Amino acid sequence: MQHFPIFLDLAGRRVVLSGGGDAALAKLRLLLKTEAHLTVFAADPAPEIENWASQSRLRLVRRAMQPGDTLCAALFYAADEDANEDARTSALARADGALVNIVDNLQDSQFITPAIVDRDPVTVAIGTEGAAPVLARAIKADLEAKLPATLGPLARIGKAFRKMAEALPMGRARREFWADYYFRTGPTAIATGEDGAREALDELLLRHLDAKNRPGHVAFVGAGPGDPELLTLKARRALDEADVVIYDRLISAEILELARREATLIDVGKEAYGPSTPQETINALIVEHAQKGAQVVRLKSGDSTVFGRLDEEIEACDAASVSWHIVPGITAASAAVAAIGQSLTKRQRNASVRLLTGHDMKGFADHDWATLARPGEVAAIYMGKRSARFIQGRLIMHGADRTTPVTVIENASRPDQRILSTTLDALPTDLADANLSGPALTFYGLASRAASAALPALQQELA
Template sequence: MKHFPIFLAVEGRGIVLSGGGDAALAKLRLLLKTEGRITVFAASPAPEIENWAAEGRLTLKRRPLAPGDTRDAALFYAADEDEAEDARTSAIARTDGALVNIVDNLEDSQFITPAIVDRDPVTVAIGTEGAAPVLARSIKADLEARLPATLGRLARIGKAFRKAVEVLPMGRRRRDFWADFYFNEGPRALEDGGEVQVNNALQTLLSKYENASDREGHVAFVGAGPGDPELLTLKARKALDAADVVIHDRLVTPEILELARREAVLVNAGKEGFGPAMTQEEINALITHHAAQGAQVVRLKGGDPTVFGRLDEEIEAVEAAGITWHIVPGITAASASVASIGQSLTQRGRNASARILTGHDMKGFADHDWQALARPGEVAAIYMGKRAARFIQGRLIMHGAARGTPVTVIENASRPDQRVIGTSLDQLSQDLDAAKVTGPALLVYGLNPRAAQAQILHNKQELA
């Protein structure tokens, strides 16, 4: 991030612009929405600028900018549409201590003006650091359509009422009050009776929340999916937005954690097979402790919480503590992995069932019905199989599995650094060692990547 987004206080402060043409007009239409003191330096200003000056909306100086003219300015815009003049005026402004923007010159500017969605006092700023202005305009158009024009009126009324709401304790009850106002009672009151009705609704709502007890703690067991934030469900996004505490495992990506509220407490309770880890008892205690304090807790697990996530143990601990809970399923690593290789877990004429297995359990490498799995056409998604690869390979071959049975290893499924390794049962452990797989990986037994499968079919046709 080369430009850090902030909102600069300009009320009563000087904003100076040099230029009187089209570039100056474009900036001034935006700047005139502020409460800054605007001064324009232009020897030949456009008629619109002259009209704004006549209306008292800005001060017009019909001459070029000179040293000292920007001494009290917070911001300066060089909009002369002349490279030499822009360089001269921006040098003056820098010397005087103003922040400088040179129109259409990102490299020499100290700040940039984003695309803005104006629902005063609610302002949405969209910046692309000059990389994609068309994209910024598209996002702006989308937000303009989605944000109701009444949003600004509600925000102004709410701002005036903030002092009264301080009678509510900081934290969840106060946040719930404002959420109720902006998304339920406020819009309804504004539609029914205008601003007078909105003020009445605020008073009624405040009385309701003053007399309410603090909300009881609750636990949401949420599936974070395989890692791509775009694969997170809408219900999971809502749970993260409401969470006071997020207790996550090591498979949850930073991009997904970024979606939690900024005020939320993030706790890494990650485990790694055969390595140092927080015990399950410690995780259970952590979940129940925060929920017992009245927090809305999200227990965030990679993939789906119902698949190898020790969900039952955590639910039992939560229920024993008398805490309510619910489950938000996520896209499993198995689904994301087979999707990434263009395959499906089941196929008519090949296999009517698919297995979801773990490579190791609490006692070590996990044993399964190897004889059944070794039959031709069987398909299995094997979790936690990296370290158990040689064990799995030996057991299957011992029970009659064909050595050429395809196995595909998907590392970091759905993420930008996803890697697909196509191998066979005979070469599985050797190819895994050679590939130096370090990220979370899932073994798909019985399936090739789609492209490889197409090549195999082509070769068979040539041999026939």
Template sequence: MDHFPIFVALAGRRVILSGGGGAALAKLRLLLKTTAHITVFSDDAAPEIKTWHANGKLRLIERPIEAGDAMCAVLAYAADEDDALDARTADLARADGAMVNIVDNLGDSQFITPAIVDRDPVTIAIGTEGAAPVLARAIKADLEERLPTSLGTLARIGKGFRTLANALPMGRARRDFWRDYYFRTGPAVVQDGEDAVQTTLKTTLQDHLARKSRVAHVSFVGAGPGDPELLTLKARKAIDEADVIIHDRLVAPEILELARREAEIVDAGKEGFGPSMAQETINALIAEHTQNGAQVVRLKSGDPTIFGRLDEEIETCEAHGLSYSIVPGITAASAAVAAIGQSFTRRGRNGSVRFLTGHDMRGFADHDWANLAQTGSVAAVYMGKKAARFVQGRLLMHGADRLTPVTLIENASRADQRIIPATLETLADVTAVSGPAVIFIGLAPREAADTLAEMPQEEFA
């Protein structure tokens, strides 16, 4: 991020602009929405600028900008659409202490003006750091359609009520009140006028003042395989409402970005055969953070019910009398099998699939290798990179075909996803990858599978 987004207080402050053509008009139409004192320098100003001057909306000085003209200005716009004139304006304004924007010159500007969705006092700024203005305008148009015009009315009335709302305890109690007002009680009456909104706001506050403190709750939430678009709506809602998020190592940063800025984010990462937070410590963190009605999200990659040590953490909740819920997620194997264009089950080939872990607390995990070695068996091996040679040896020992198709999918669903086809014979040679990986035994990518002999397609009974 090269440009840090902020909102600058312009009420009663000076903003200057040099220019009188199309670029100047575009900036002024936006600036006139503010309560800044605007001064325009131009010896050839457009008629609209002269009209705004005549109506007292801005001050027009019909000459080029000079030294000292930007004194006490907080912002300065160079909009003459001439490189030499704009550079001169920028030098003079900087010398007077103003921050400068040169229209269509990102490199020499100290700030940029974003695309804006205006629901005063709600303002949404959209910036692309100059990389894609067309994209910014498209996002603006989409938000304009989605956000009702009444949103500004609700926000303006709510702004005047903030002091009264301070009667509620800081934190979740206040957030719950404002969420209730903005998304339920307020919109229901806004069409009836401001008096109705004011009355509803007072009633909503009294209702929340009478409520008991919210009971602490733990949500075990599946973050999915990594792609934020694969996060369920229920998971996203839980993340948004969380006071504390205790997350696994493999949870994607883009998903953690969905948390509120006020939420406490706790890294409880584990790594097979590597640095890890002990499960007992994680259990203690869950108990520790469920204080004063805190809503805790235990955020696990994939699905929390699959190799997620879920039972041990539920037992912690039960031991401390904590309520809990489970929000399922898309497990890595589901994303990985979709990536290779295959199905876990297929008529005439297999009517079941096994999810295996490559290692457990004692080391490499043992399984029913004789059954897994049979032709047509399909298994998804989690945490199997370091156990690959062990798995390979056990299957071959129990009679598995050396040419059994094997596929390793690294970083399933993410932008850096890799699909590595192999066979059981070469399995141990393809596991030198750095990211999390799922290994499929008995499945090849569809393109590779199409080159194999067609398997019988008998109907299951």
């Protein structure tokens, strides 16, 4: 992040702009929404600027800017639409200590003005580091359509009520009060006018002051394969409400970003044959925070009901009389099969699919290899990279065809996703050559749609 977003208090502060044309007008229309003291230097200003000056909305100086003209200015905009003049005026402003923005010159600007959605006092700023103004405008248009016009009045009323709300304890009690106001009570009440919204706030505060403390609770949330867009709405809501998030190693940074800034994030990652947080410690952490009254999200990659040791954590909650619920997620097999353009089951190919783990607590996991080795069987093997040679040996020992297709998908659904198409015979060698470092799911008996077209020729060649 090159440009750090902040909201600068301009009330009563000086902002200077040099220029009188279209570029100056565009900036002034935005700056006039602030409480800054605006000064414009322009020898030939546009009629709109003259009109604003006549209304005392800004001070107009009908000449080019000179040394000292930006003393005590917080911000300066160079909008002369002439590169040489912009360079001259911005140099003067820098010498006077003002932060400088040169219109349409990102490289030489000290700050940029984002696209803004204005629901005063609610302001949404959208920046793209100057790389994609068209994209920023598209996001702005989308937000403008989604945010109701009543949002501004609701926020103004809420702002005036903040001192009253301090009667509630800090933390979750206040958050729940304001969530109730902004998303339930407030929008309904303001339909009758601002007085109605104020009365509703008084009544709402009394209800929340009388309410009992919400007990601690645990949500076992499936985070999906890594793409934040594959999170369910229920998972997003749980993350937004969580006081504590206890998460696995494979949870992507983009998904953790969706948790509240105030939430406590606890990494309890496990790595096969590597450093791991003991399951007993994880169980204890979940129970400890819930018993303190926290809303806990136990965040697991994929779906928490698939190879996630969910039962052990639920049993710990039950033993401690901690309430819980499960939020399903998209499991890796579903994301990976989508990545290769196939389905997990298909008529006249396979009527069932097995979800297997490559290893368990005792090491490489054993399965019904004789059944798996039969023609037409399909299996999704989780955590199967390290056990690839073991799996290959067991299947071939039980008569599996060496040309059976095998597909390995690394980082399914993520930007760095990779797909390895191979056969049972070549699986360990090709895996070693590919040097996959991320989480991977192995499909036995299933080729990608592209690889399927070339498979008959390959099988004939190997035969």
